[in-house]
Amino acid sequence: xxxxxxxxxxxxxxxxxxxxxxxxxxxxxxxxxxxxxxxxxxxxxxxxxxxxxxxxxxxxxxxxxxxxxxxxxxxxxxxxxxxxxxxxxxxxxxxxxxxxxxxxxxxxxxxxxxxxxxxxxxxxxxxxxxxxxxxxxxxxxxxxxxxxxxxxxxxxxxxxxxxxxxxxxxxxxxxxxxxxxxxxxxxxxxxxxxxxxxxxxxxxxxxxxxxxxxxxxxxxxxxxxxxxxxxxxxxxxxxxxxxxxxxxxxxxxxxxxxxxxxxxxxxxxxxxxxxxxxxxxxxxxxxxxxxxxxxxxxxxxxxxxxxxxxxxxxxxxxxxxxxxxxxxxxxxxxxxxxxxxxxxxxxxxxxxxxxxxxxxxxxxxxxxxxxxxxxxxxxxxxxxxxxxxxxxxxxxxxxxxxxxxxxxxxxxxxxxxxxxxxxxxxxxxxxxxxxxxxxxxxxxxxxxxxxxxxxxxxxxxxxxxxxxxxxxxxxxxxxxxxxxxxxxxxxxxxxxxxxxxxxxxxxxxxxxxxxxxxxxxxxxxxxxxxxxxxxxxxxxxxxxxxxxxxxxxxxxxxxxxxxxxxxxxxxxxxxxxxxxxxxxxxxxxxxxxxxxxxxxxxxxxxxxxxxxxxxxxxxxxxxxxxxxxxxxxxxxxxxxxxxxxxxxxxxxxx
Ligand code: 3H9
Numbered sequence: 028x029x030x031x032x033x034x035x036x037x038x039x040x041x042x043x044x045x046x047x048x049x050x051x052x053x054x055x056x057x058x059x060x061x062x063x064x065x066x067x068x069x070x071x072x073x074x075x076x077x078x079x080x081x082x083x084x085x086x087x088x089x090x091x092x093x094x095x096x097x098x099x100x101x102x103x104x105x106x107x108x109x110x111x112x113x114x115x116x117x118x119x120x121x122x123x124x125x126x127x128x129x130x131x132x133x134x135x136x137x138x139x140x141x142x143x144x145x146x147x148x149x150x151x152x153x154x155x156x157x158x159x160x161x162x163x164x165x166x167x168x169x170x171x172x173x174x175x176x177x178x179x180x181x182x183x184x185x186x187x188x189x190x191x192x193x194x195x196x197x198x199x200x201x202x203x204x205x206x207x208x209x210x211x212x213x214x215x216x217x218x219x220x221x222x223x224x225x226x227x228x229x230x231x232x233x234x235x236x237x238x239x240x241x242x243x244x245x246x247x248x249x250x251x252x253x254x255x256x257x258x259x260x261x262x263x264x265x266x267x268x269x270x271x272x273x274x275x276x277x278x279x280x281x282x283x284x285x286x287x288x289x290x291x292x293x294x295x296x297x298x299x300x301x302x303x304x305x306x307x308x309x310x311x312x313x314x315x316x317x318x319x320x321x322x323x324x325x326x327x328x329x330x331x332x333x334x335x336x337x338x339x340x341x342x343x344x345x346x347x348x349x350x351x352x353x354x355x356x357x358x359x360x361x362x363x364x365x366x367x368x369x370x371x372x373x374x375x376x377x378x379x380x381x382x383x384x385x386x387x388x389x390x391x392x393x394x395x396x397x398x399x400x401x402x403x404x405x406x407x408x409x410x411x412x413x414x415x416x417x418x419x420x421x422x423x424x425x426x427x428x429x430x431x432x433x434x435x436x437x438x439x440x441x442x443x444x445x446x447x448x449x450x451x452x453x454x455x456x457x458x459x460x461x462x463x464x465x466x467x468x469x470x471x472x473x474x475x476x477x478x479x480x481x482x483x484x485x486x487x488x489x490x491x492x493x494x495x496x497x498x499x500x501x502x503x504x505x506x507x508x509x510x511x512x513x514x515x516x517x518x519x520x521x522x523x524x525x526x527x528x529x530x531x532x533x534x535x536x537x538x539x540x541x542x543x544x545x546x547x548x549x550x551x552x553x554x555x556x557x558x559x560x561x562x563x564x565x566x567x568x569x570x571x572x573x574x575x576x577x578x579x580x581x582x583x584x585x586x587x588x589x590x591x592x593x594x595x596x597x598x599x600x601x602x603x604x605x606x607x608x609x610x611x612x613x614x615x616x617x618x619x620x621x622x623x624x625x626x627x628x629x630x631x632x633x634x635x636x637x638x639x640x641x642x643x644x645x646x647x648x649x650x651x652x653x654x655x656x657x658x659x660x661x662x663x664x665x666x667x668x669x670x671x672x673x674x675x676x677x678x679x680x681x
Contacts, residue, residue, distance in 0.1 A: 050085075057111075083124050084124075108136070156187065156261075163184065173228050322399055333362040342491045343490075350391075438502075457498075470496065509674065534631065539667070544593040559576075639675055
């Protein structure tokens with residue numbers, strides 16, 4: 028018979044063991060109701076003589092996904108998670124966690140306070156709080172080091188890295204990986220432990236560790252956490268576990284958690300968390316099924332195409348890679364194999380996985396073979412004539428039901444759709460380079476794209492592990508439109524008096540890993556130049572136009588690849604080039620601009636405002652569905668610092 032402790036917590040008795048189940052869809056978050064129920068179940072267990080031990084588990088595929096992030100903006104409601112966690116640890120009757128699925132944040136903290144942990148083979152465990160701009164707030168920073176040691180705890184907590192069951196076992200975070208049903212095995216373990224005094228994590232000593240190794244773990248994490256507070260605090264708290272008494276460590280952790288929870292960084296990262304979930308909800312797709320896709324043709328196996336092919340093979344699809352000649356097809360195959368080799372070298376892939384992926388790849392120069400694909404992604408040279416001819420051909424060759432996708436970054440996919448007899452089965456899938464690494468995919472809904480075709484684009488991108496964001500068709504879509512506005516404003520600033528390195532320094536100090544001019548040089552200046560030349564005839568002659576980048580390109584300064592661009596590049600370093608400064612000065616003088624010193628905060632606010640204004644225009648034009656989509660695109664495709672929340676969030680429009 029089952030007993031209810033709250034709307035989300037119930038329990039049944041299994042021969043003296045109280046099996047408590049948390050059922051709070053979608054992820055069993057530790058909401059106020061869940062905490063009340065769990066506290067109630069524990070107090071019931073402590074008082075009922077017939078109960079000898081407790082098992083805690085989650086309903087569905089999650090154990091507990093963490094504290095309820097939606098509650099973070101509001102005043103805390105008791106019982107607080109640290110109180111519930113303390114009650115678990117203090118219980119005189121053994122409490123066993125049956126970790127049936129993801130145990131994250133507060134979820135793992137519940138597990139860590141239990142006296143024994145059994146985890147199902149597919150579960151993921153971790154304390155990802157730093158990704159939300161906070162630190163664990165229910166004992167994670169003090170209990171994890173006692174089980175896994177200081178170095179591992181530093182890495183896991185300060186980087187928010189999740190571990191699979193086997194690694195959790197190896198690190199000592201769990202006691203066993205279940206061979207079958209984790210609840211059944213946890214009940215058996217609880218029965219074994221009943222009557223013995225529980226092993227309390229908080230009472231364990233932190234294993235001694237080599238200070239150099241611990242220090243290095245922190246250094247490695249911070250190298251990737253530029254400008255963020257939470258990882259720094261996480262490292263401090265983990266170290267405190269070794270020096271402070273347990274209770275004092277907990278108090279320090281809680282104070283830090285509360286302070287960070289209200290920080291701008293945490294608000295920005297929470298915004299991004301919910302933005303990612305919101306982006307998956309696309310108007311008009313409710314109840315629309317994606318089309319089945321097993322084989323994907325990738326046309327063009329250059330840098331972009333081979334990256335896409337790798338991502339697609341990684342996700343388990345068959346790939347038909349098409350090039351113009353057998354030699355080019357073979358080169359493409361080798362490029363793809365080379366990317367897998369790198370994954371093997373770095374330990375991300377084993378030899379077997381590499382072989383299995385390559386077995387699913389057919390590289391060919393015979394375009395007719397695309398007939399076997401349900402989805403065709405073209406990644407050829409971004410030129411309208413080239414792509415138009417290709418789409419006409421693909422339309423004739425591809426299976427009648429197949430979806431055609433273009434990976435264009437600037438061209439209008441509606442024009443490509445228009446040359447086919449299936450415009451409702453055409454969309455854009457704009458990957459970012461390197462496509463096997465970058466998470467963002469802009470999914471372009473063309474004028475006639477059918478709902479199930481859009482759903483197919485989203486489903487495939489999701490299966491590739493990407494973050495798909497839907498955009499309407501416009502030149503440059505969301506990202507390149509906003510990025511162009513950023514570029515334009517950066518060039519205005521140069522004309523007005525700031526030098527490229529001053530602008531880069533201001534943006535880097537604010538939080539960008541790289542300022543705009545360093546990015547322009549890295550990406551190369553020629554594509555934007557070609558675009559400006561294309562647009563020259565139709566440009567409004569009264570609009571402000573900065574010609575400095577044109578002069579750079581005319582002088583053969585195409586950026587890092589050519590060794591020179593906005594900077595001189597030597598030995599991997601960028602240096603201010605007096606030649607460029609002279610060119611800038613000449614250009615300013617020719618326009619009679621009165622130069623003034625521009626302070627860093629003005630540089631930052633002008634660049635951010637330019638991005639937000641373009642974002643506003645995208646919303647007004649209906650190209651972007653919501654401001655938070657624009658933030659996601661700029662963060663995941665263009666290096667906008669995530670912990671700042673994106674240009675729309677900064678402008679108060681997120
Ligand atoms: C924490 O625990 C702090 C403590 O240390 C301190 C306490 C004092 N809360 O991702 P999905 C929603 S901080 C509220 O698509 P999946 C999500 O918004 C927390 N809601 O599912 C979405 O809602 P909707 C540390 C949450 O199966 C729905 O659930 N924990 C939470 O792909 C489905 O989400 C984390 O950072 C939450 N905690 O992946 C874990 N989590 O349908 C964050 C999810 O309305 N969560 N939702 O859009 C995850 O990583 C994934 O959600 C998870 C499931 C892996 C659990």
